[in-house]
Amino acid sequence: MADQTEAPYLDSLVAYVARNPGRFHIPGHKGTRADPALTAALGEPAILHDVPPSIEGIDVGPEPTPFQRAQRLAAEAWGAERSWFLVNGASGGNHAICMALAHATGKLRTGPPDRGPVVVQRNVHSSIIDGLVLSGLRPTFVAPEIDPELGIAHCVTPEALDAALDAEPDAEAVMLVSPTYFGATARIERLAEVAHEREIPLVVDEAWGSHLYFHEGLPPGALQCGADLVLSSTHKIVGSLTQSAILHLGDGSHIDEDVIDRSVTLVESTSPNALLTASLDAARRYAVTEGHELLDDTLATLARTRERVRETPGLDVLDERLAGRTSVAAWDPLRLSVDVRGSGATGHRIAQLMSAKDDVILELFSENVIVAVFGIAEAPTASADRLVEGLRHAVEQIGPEDVEKRGAFAEPPPWGPLELAPRDAFLGPQQVVRFEQAEGRIAAESLAAYPPGVPNILPGERLTGPTIAYIADSLAHGGLVRGASDRTLQTIRVVRE
Numbered sequence: 001m002a003d004q005t006e007a008p009y010l011d012s013l014v015a016y017v018a019r020n021p022g023r024f025h026i027p028g029h030k031g032t033r034a035d036p037a038l039t040a041a042l043g044e045p046a047i048l049h050d051v052p053p054s055i056e057g058i059d060v061g062p063e064p065t066p067f068q069r070a071q072r073l074a075a076e077a078w079g080a081e082r083s084w085f086l087v088n089g090a091s092g093g094n095h096a097i098c099m100a101l102a103h104a105t106g107k108l109r110t111g112p113p114d115r116g117p118v119v120v121q122r123n124v125h126s127s128i129i130d131g132l133v134l135s136g137l138r139p140t141f142v143a144p145e146i147d148p149e150l151g152i153a154h155c156v157t158p159e160a161l162d163a164a165l166d167a168e169p170d171a172e173a174v175m176l177v178s179p180t181y182f183g184a185t186a187r188i189e190r191l192a193e194v195a196h197e198r199e200i201p202l203v204v205d206e207a208w209g210s211h212l213y214f215h216e217g218l219p220p221g222a223l224q225c226g227a228d229l230v231l232s233s234t235h236k237i238v239g240s241l242t243q244s245a246i247l248h249l250g251d252g253s254h255i256d257e258d259v260i261d262r263s264v265t266l267v268e269s270t271s272p273n274a275l276l277t278a279s280l281d282a283a284r285r286y287a288v289t290e291g292h293e294l295l296d297d298t299l300a301t302l303a304r305t306r307e308r309v310r311e312t313p314g315l316d317v318l319d320e321r322l323a324g325r326t327s328v329a330a331w332d333p334l335r336l337s338v339d340v341r342g343s344g345a346t347g348h349r350i351a352q353l354m355s356a357k358d359d360v361i362l363e364l365f366s367e368n369v370i371v372a373v374f375g376i377a378e379a380p381t382a383s384a385d386r387l388v389e390g391l392r393h394a395v396e397q398i399g400p401e402d403v404e405k406r407g408a409f410a411e412p413p414p415w416g417p418l419e420l421a422p423r424d425a426f427l428g429p430q431q432v433v434r435f436e437q438a439e440g441r442i443a444a445e446s447l448a449a450y451p452p453g454v455p456n457i458l459p460g461e462r463l464t465g466p467t468i469a470y471i472a473d474s475l476a477h478g479g480l481v482r483g484a485s486d487r488t489l490q491t492i493r494v495v496r497e
Helices: 008-019 038-044 044-049 066-078 091-103 126-135 158-167 186-195 257-267 274-310 349-356 380-397 398-403 422-427 465-476
Strands: 082-086 116-123 138-140 175-176 184-187 202-205 229-232 245-249 316-318 326-330 335-339 368-373 428-435 446-448 453-458 480-482 491-496
Touching: 008 066, 008 158, 008 274, 038 044, 044 349, 066 082, 066 245, 066 274, 082 257, 091 126, 091 202, 091 245, 091 257, 116 126, 116 158, 126 335, 126 422, 138 274, 158 175, 175 186, 184 186, 184 428, 186 202, 257 428, 274 335, 316 446, 349 368, 349 480, 368 398, 428 453, 465 480
Parallel strands: 116 138, 116 175, 175 202, 202 229
Antiparallel strands: 082 245, 184 326, 229 245, 316 335, 335 368, 428 491, 446 453, 446 480
16 A cells, blocks of 8 residues: 655655756746735745646656556545546536547437436536537436425436436436535435446546545545446535545446546646645545544534534524435435525525625525535534524524515426537527527527536527526526526527528
8 A cells, every 4th residue: 555645746846946947838927926916915936836747757758657656645535546636627627528428438429319328417517518519429317306395406426327327328428417516415226236237337526526445434436336437526525625636446447547548638737736636645544544534523513514504593504314315325424414494585595685684605505495515624513603603693593575576486496398419509509699588499508507517408408488487597696507608688599400
């Protein structure tokens, strides 16, 4: 076993800066001549350590280089066959995954537009839809379980996946999400069995589960449950710098690692940021050497915090009580998801009040549920106290007008039929129409309400009246929509038919 107390990439970067070499290479600030206000905000060390790639002794030179050693340590820490550092986020990882699957299957856009070689969970992150556009893959969608009370999507059941694969016998891969934005983890072990019975790989977007490998009190990670390719957005919970992530290969029996390597190279920047890479190396070391002790404290604090939230009139929490439902195997306790229905106000309104009164900013707010995220290495007691105080203040401020507005949201509509493959719609002939007049047209761009970033409309789907009303309603309640060329959504690009 390698020495997990080392951080070879970070150490080599620090050693390079300490030498004070003559920097006749990019970036233009040379480590000392950045904008003074930027330097004051980030600190001189950040500017000094902004070092480009292809530096001898860091990522080139005798092998294994410090960069290679850092990736190998990450693979060992997460239990992977091989790991790739990503500096364009988990989004870039999803793009690479789609390119790898297209390369491996060789099947792109033949046949009906709504049947394809990859079975994809319908509430995936929008970056997977972008990956389908880039790769040309055709998806066959499988719906997750929808919570009838909370109105949120959970996971895909093994039975639903089995049925989807029966209906699409030519499928060559499965792409699922676990944990969900709200904290539900899927029955990955059984889902992997369903995929492997057909000799196809299971790919899991585990963006929200990078911490699951470092404490026995957490649900098991997808790699531990038999997934073949797992995407880990390490900045979300483990705490590397924003826009850094890691892609992990399982045992390698269902996906060629050389194809993955080629696909990662295809979509990654040729000027990867050394600060992001170093943060991945350091976060891995921190999680392995101190993560268990940190999580001991965080888990204990969050258990008490959930009880305090339940004591607030009108509030409840989502937790392990949801485990055992058809699709939910367990619940991630580092996601504090609060059911606000009993307060009389919507999650949107609760979030507004928390921000205005106490400057508490939440990760996610929907009609019925708000989500606060805790990392493995923060001051959990102080954070929890501030969160509970903000929740209580918000509930105290709810007025009759807030209660009257509740229930005015449009119900999430069924998805429109997929008439064209996403790539064909995105790249084909288009025209711009008024958004409210787009009913019946085929969308040429994807629309995803943020948070959580789940696509409501895909390129190639026919727009329905209920879908248009739902998106407009989300915007009216303060939501943001990603994917539209017109950020105000006064207009939308549709396929010219």
